[in-house]
Amino acid sequence: MTSCLAEFTVGSTEMLSFVGLMDQGLLLGQALKWLPTWLTPLWLIGVGLGIGALVSAAVFGLLALLSYVPGIGTLADSPKRGITASLVMGGLIAIALCAVYIPRSTQYGEALFLPLFCIGVVLGFGVIYGAWHRTRVEWLQILSEGIVPYLLSIAGAFVLIAAIATPMLTDPMSFIEAVPQVNLVGDGTVRRVVEIDGNSVDTEVDLAPFVAANIDYNLRSAAELTIESDRTIFIADAADAANFLRPPTRVNADEKIEFRSENGESPPVPGDPTLLHIQNRELDKATVAFTFKYVPLVPQASSIVLLAILFFLTTTAIMVFRQAAPRVWALALSTAKNEMAQPLYLLLLTIGLVGVLLFAIYPFNTLGDDIRLLKDSGVTLIMILCMVQAVWSAGTSVSDEIEGRTALTVLSKPVSRRSFILGKYAGIMLSVLVLFLIIASVLLVVISYKPIYDARETSRGDTTWQESHEEVMTTVPVLGLYFMETMAIGAVAVALATRLPLLANFITCFVIYVIGNLTSPLVASTEGNNELVGFVGKLIAVVVPNLNIFNVQSAVDAGNQIPVLYLAGAFNYLVCFTVAVWMLAMLLFDDRDLA
Numbered sequence: 136m137t138s139c140l141a142e143f144t145v146g147s148t149e150m151l152s153f154v155g156l157m158d159q160g161l162l163l164g165q166a167l168k169w170l171p172t173w174l175t176p177l178w179l180i181g182v183g184l185g186i187g188a189l190v191s192a193a194v195f196g197l198l199a200l201l202s203y204v205p206g207i208g209t210l211a212d213s214p215k216r217g218i219t220a221s222l223v224m225g226g227l228i229a230i231a232l233c234a235v236y237i238p239r240s241t242q243y244g245e246a247l248f249l250p251l252f253c254i255g256v257v258l259g260f261g262v263i264y265g266a267w268h269r270t271r272v273e274w275l276q277i278l279s280e281g282i283v284p285y286l287l288s289i290a291g292a293f294v295l296i297a298a299i300a301t302p303m304l305t306d307p308m309s310f311i312e313a314v315p316q317v318n319l320v321g322d323g324t325v326r327r328v329v330e331i332d333g334n335s336v337d338t339e340v341d342l343a344p345f346v347a348a349n350i351d352y353n354l355r356s357a358a359e360l361t362i363e364s365d366r367t368i369f370i371a372d373a374a375d376a377a378n379f380l381r382p383p384t385r386v387n388a389d390e391k392i393e394f395r396s397e398n399g400e401s402p403p404v405p406g407d408p409t410l411l412h413i414q415n416r417e418l419d420k421a422t423v424a425f426t427f428k429y430v431p432l433v434p435q436a437s438s439i440v441l442l443a444i445l446f447f448l449t450t451t452a453i454m455v456f457r458q459a460a461p462r463v464w465a466l467a468l469s470t471a472k473n474e475m476a477q478p479l480y481l482l483l484l485t486i487g488l489v490g491v492l493l494f495a496i497y498p499f500n501t502l503g504d505d506i507r508l509l510k511d512s513g514v515t516l517i518m519i520l521c522m523v524q525a526v527w528s529a530g531t532s533v534s535d536e537i538e539g540r541t542a543l544t545v546l547s548k549p550v551s552r553r554s555f556i557l558g559k560y561a562g563i564m565l566s567v568l569v570l571f572l573i574i575a576s577v578l579l580v581v582i583s584y585k586p587i588y589d590a591r592e593t594s595r596g597d598t599t600w601q602e603s604h605e606e607v608m609t610t611v612p613v614l615g616l617y618f619m620e621t622m623a624i625g626a627v628a629v630a631l632a633t634r635l636p637l638l639a640n641f642i643t644c645f646v647i648y649v650i651g652n653l654t655s656p657l658v659a660s661t662e663g664n665n666e667l668v669g670f671v672g673k674l675i676a677v678v679v680p681n682l683n684i685f686n687v688q689s690a691v692d693a694g695n696q697i698p699v700l701y702l703a704g705a706f707n708y709l710v711c712f713t714v715a716v717w718m719l720a721m722l723l724f725d726d727r728d729l730a
Contacts, residue, residue: 168597169587174300175600176583176607179310181297183439184290186314187446194447195274195454198265208268211458217263218459225259246703249710254448261451264458277454281468282475285569289576290446313436316356316429323429327352330422331368331415345374345412352427354406359428360394362386362403366421369414372405380405383414386423435604456561462550463558470562474528475569483520487574490516495581495588506585510610511688513578518617520574521567525625526644528563530637533629538636556720560629564622571621575614582606612697613687619709620685624648626713627680630720651682680712 202208211217232251237244264270270277277283301307327350334343354360362370364386371383384403386392394402404411404425415421431437457464474480494509494516550558586598586606624644631640684705687697 169591171300171303171305172598172600172603173584173587174296174303176604177293177580178297178300178304178307179435179438179604180442180579180607181293181295181300182310183442184446185294185297186439187443187450188290188294190443191447191450195265195450198262199271199274201266202268202271204266207266208271211264211267211269214459217267221260221263221459222256223259224262225256227255228258229255231255243700243704246700246707249707250703253710257448257452257455260455260459264455265451267458270454270458273458277457282471282565282569283453286449286572289572292576310433310436310439313431313433314439316431317437317440318429319440323358325352325427325429327425327427328422329413329425330420331366331413333366333418333420334416343414343416345369345371345414347374347409348411348413348423350408350411350425352404352408352425353429354402354404354408356429356432357427358396358430359426360402360404361426362392362394362423363390363426364421364423365389366415366417366419368421368423369416370403371412371414372407372410374412388417435601435608438604438608460554463554463561466550466555466558467562467565470528470532470559471565471569474524474532474563474566477531479527480524480566480570483524484570484573487517487520487570488577491574491578491581495585505589506582506606509585510582510606510613513581514575514610514613514617517571517574517578517614518621521571521618521621522624522644522648524570525563525567525621526628526641527637528566529559529625529628529632530640532563533559533632534636534640537633552724553721556629556633556717556724560626560717563629564625567621567625568618571614571618578614579607579610582610609696612702615702616685616687616697616705619705620682623680623682623685623709623712623716626716626720630716630723633720633724647679648682650679652686653683681708684708 210220229252232255233248236251237247278287329348329350331346365388367388368386369383370386372380381401384392386403392403394400396402413421413423456467491513494512498505583603583606586602590598624647627647628640628644631643635643687701
């Protein structure tokens, strides 16, 4: 009996072990099934940031070599000469950018002028100061001070995720191969015109020859194709009817044939451009125009290019700020370090990270629309935390230093009041930027996983990585707009901190934030009322900033992509508003008695 019991126990143990291994195998199989879907959008972000780092290293390495050329490496030794040369260079780059991109916008293209001008100026300063001999020597110091290590750590984390995820992806090289196909200058439209001689009078119409078109195209990456001809023609895939693989396509005179790959239609031209032949059955010469609109074979590869450009511009802006305005940078660096070492900063960072992670698993019970609320709640939480940090930093860094006579000590050095205000604002926003990017990075990781989580919770079918990528990339512009709003409130907080204590500053900024987000509805509601009500509404709209321009909650709820022109318009408003607030801050601070 004991022997039978022992055998039964051993058999049960083996059976349980086998079942456990089966369960582990099932769990591993499920994980390997959804892990690529989750990690692919993050892989694209990591690759984009990695390429941006490589491009930055290559460009600044080339500029460092130029610093050895006599006359170039010492151009920025004189601040006046360096700034003048940078403005000239930046102006030329800005003109080139505007000439390329503004004509492409069919409507409101002028909104791109200020953003392109700012990019051109940053690149102009980057060329001159990047080729400065001091920059060549100080690059290690630039990369190791202030917020730069934090920004590089965030980028490095995504690059590490990309390195880990690469073996899990089906065909990662397809993304890399699609990168050169991303159109940065044009919209991908290529026009090819072919002239075919007319049919001779002694040849029957049906026996007119098929002539090789001799044009080059890539039908695989062509999303759209339009064929136009001023004569009736036939398009075939061979010169001899006996070798036709399919019937020729007829194009009547002044008729337009359109083809879109997304519709699953058969293309009117052969895939091999050497097989394209055209027959002209009329006596007159035919002019045939082929208009191809190319897109990358993997459209999501465009996010790699955009993130690489963003990384390069950010690196260039930080280098330019440090080298071209060393006094303001030193003050900003000191302010950013001091604010990031405060307990409140770590508390807000913890609240943001915990809140974003909780939003990921919290059931919003919206019948399949939880991801919309996740995005809305996440970006709003990040914005509020960053605004609290900005207002608090303005009170402790500006107001307290003025009241505590610390500002007098700073201004006793060769630092003007203008540089003091600019340095404080820049330092506060640099510390807020780090807080914003850390929490936003975690939010993007969570958003990439949320479609998979919802599908598993509701027992829906498997999601695709394209769905996760779309949710992630539609969130990035929203984060940019909310950071612009944070910058606007931060500018107001710094200006008020020159006169108001911390508590009064908090209350005033809160009131401005509430009214600013109601400005547009308030003005709209005064239409048709009496003149006094309309005047009061318009007066509030003039005095209080229109923060509603940065609020795109409706677009988030609808899952729509924010247009580039809208981002440009919001940036234009931010620049104009920030300059106006800075002028107000100087008026308030110029006659402030610091003694």
